[in-house]
Amino acid sequence: MSIKPARTRVAPSPTGHMHLATARVALYDYLLARKTGGQYILRIEDTDLKRTVPGAEQEIFDGLRWLGLQYDEGPDIGGKYGPYRQTERREIYQHYAKVLIDNGSAYPCFCAPDHLEKTRQEQMKRKENPHYDGTCRALAPDEAARRVANGEKYTVRYKMPRDGVTIAHDHLRGDIVTENKQLNDYVLLKSDGLPTYHLASVVDDHEMEITHVLRGSEWLGTFPLHVNIVRAFGWEEPTWVHLSVFLKPSGKGKLSKRDTTIAMTDGYSVFIKDMNDLGFTPEGINNWIALMGWGVAEDDIITTDQMIERFSIDSLTASPAAINFQKLDHFNATHIRLMTTGDLAARLKPYYAREGLDVDDDVLLKIIPLIRERLVTLDDCISFGGFFFKENVTPAPEELIAKGLDAKQSAEIARKSYEILSALDNINHATAEPPMRAYVESSGLNINQIFGIVRVAVTGQKVSPPLFESMEVIGREKCLQRMRNAVEILEKI
RNA sequence: GCCCCCAUCGUCUAGAGGCCCAGGACGCAACCCUUUCAAGGUUAAGACCGGAGUUCGAAUCUCCGUGGGGGCACCA
Incomplete structure (x- = not known):
């Protein structure tokens, strides 16, 4: 690898949405420039007036910044080699x-x-x-x-x-x-x-x-x-x-707009502008695209800084690569787990806001350890932790009925659980779990049956973060109220 | 049709003649852990496109097939 500073450029055309492939070229350009102490520049190739799309240029600026691939010279920031727009x-x-x-x-x-x-x-x-x-x-x-x-x-x-x-x-x-x-x-x-x-x-x-x-x-x-x-x-x-070019997930043919439509319905996209809405992180995206066409050999989880350290154009690969969204999920989830609590909290807030949920910062900080390892995309924070910020939950009646039991039996369990919990001054993992476990023991029922009812009652859903930790965050009064509500629902069936 | 490029597990890749009966990661399967879902741990299955060469020895070099991809605009 040469130690001479490299000047690299990413030169997209503002003719449509910014694509994964553009992001990857930009990433490699960025890595090479940083690695060698050179510069990486953005040049807009807008010579085809007929195909130029309004807003596409801004999307490139925004996309590159979102990915953390800030260029050293470009149309919107200038530089001594400008102008950086070809029509100029x-x-x-x-x-x-x-x-x-x-x-x-x-x-x-x-x-x-x-x-x-x-x-x-x-x-x-x-x-x-x-x-x-x-x-x-x-x-x-x-x-x-x-x-x-x-x-x-x-x-x-x-x-x-x-x-x-x-x-x-x-x-x-x-x-x-x-x-x-x-x-x-x-x-x-x-x-x-x-x-x-x-x-x-x-x-x-x-x-x-x-x-x-x-x-x-x-x-x-x-x-x-x-x-x-x-x-x-x-x-x-x-x-x-x-x-190399990016191929469709099937490996048959280059990625096309049509694939994008299909992908979007599955919660994926090949356009950078969609990634944030879908809950993907720049870290996850960068990691994902970096490795398609570059054999790093060591850890597959890699930060941009580590990439800079290891990058070399000598280890780029020439063969076409089929994109694999499952891998994106993996990289995204892993990078989420790597984030600090404070950082993750800041990134999650917009997703709660988008759902109209009022987020209390202290509560958010408390639930992050509970939900972090369950998030694949950032917007999963809604399904795993939306109920923390709701006044009431509305459990589906059928979900309140434990497996193998009927409504009556389930109502009985809910009532008994309520009694146990309401006897506590404080509901948290240490206070609530022992008596509840004791109840399970004495009932002769399956732990999933009892805890399952309580879980649905308190969180409104069958899948949630650990039950007692969640109850602690929700607070005694709200938990008891939700339990009463569940009993009522079950008795009405 | 013509030209060019590419070719290792399903996918992304490591491998630059002996370290390879091919390594890692994702996914998949099993088990462990476990209050759900995850995460984590352990294990399994899974590939050198085919054929000729070269060589003592080839996934690695050469040639020919085959397959895949890209291109053949006053588009980029």
Whole structure:
């Protein structure tokens, strides 16, 4: 691993919701920059005006911050290599497009879109690879210059060598050799004056002194083009790292929006903006995505700081990875257990608020030890601890009836339990458990039957944190009142 | 169709010629603990895609198949 400070960038397009894959690139960029003492920057690639979605950019800012991946330079915080929005760098690309035309690496193309489309159709009919037919490539430079000066609409195309090969070096895959005839005269500058990705990213990475380009492997197809452009400028190449793609949980095919809809109904999402609502933590998400495509070898539970310590682009993997939401659950739950009580309390409050529950801080602090190890997602605090903050609970009558018993018998148990508990000055684990256990012994019934009734009566639910600890937090008066209520319900059946 | 990339338990991965009859994690199963649910502990099942080479020796190198993925736009 080089000790030279790395400058990395995450360069999403504001064309939709921020995706898991973007988050992972950002994470790796962040880790590499921190590891080497370099910088990690955010660049917005908004050159496709038609696809730009309002609000998408803000979602990227928010998502990155939520994940704790604060960039050192970016559109909303500035930096000395700005601007960091490509639409604000138009002149820079136009300048460099001209440089390429002047040095014979590119040429203006005046072909109309419908002409292009027609030739493409014909080529496909002939089962040829669709590619630009080269009409304008054959134009004499001064002729082309004249037409440009005349104000004709044009694009700028890269003049791909017709023969020979391009050898592009990827850090994970080694040399990738491509025959130039497989490559196309790609458009670098569109007729609206904005660059395509190919020109923009190469120019910006150079101008912003990016040392390592981490991106998805969907760029492998145009990778040779990018390398050609860099070389046509005579620039030094960054280290290229093409990451694996994320596959659907089934492993069949890349993640798509459709999968997202399905996933959402299951309580999962591939969009960062949804994660907080679903109760996932940045720690859990980071841990999860970090390990898809990176073999850390040691502990699977790892904090961002530990990641920085261990990160190396050498141990990234090249094969596609199927996402696995069960693992997300595991990482999320584990990181929740790792949090301090105070931290967890602060994170839980919004979820209670969302349910309209008024949370008393002292109570919250007291219940955290009771619910912490039961939480998979933060919003589980409602199902495991919502009743602590409610004035009354409304147990389902059928749940108050113990297994193997009828309503009458259950009512009797509830009444007797009430008597035992009401005889106590104070209800807590130490005072309540012994007499209740004694009652179980003398009754000849199963402990689950008796404790189960009390549990449902007091918490309103069949599954809850430990009973007596919970009762202690709820308080004597409320417990007794809830027991009386249960007796009533049972007697009415 | 063409081009490129990838290929170890169901999933994520360790493994850079002998340390591997392949290790870890998730999940799954069993048991222990246990007032429910968890958590925790112990154990089990579970993989080197196939075929040729190279080598004394291959999960690791080469080639060919096969499978999977990505790309072939004035989208990124």
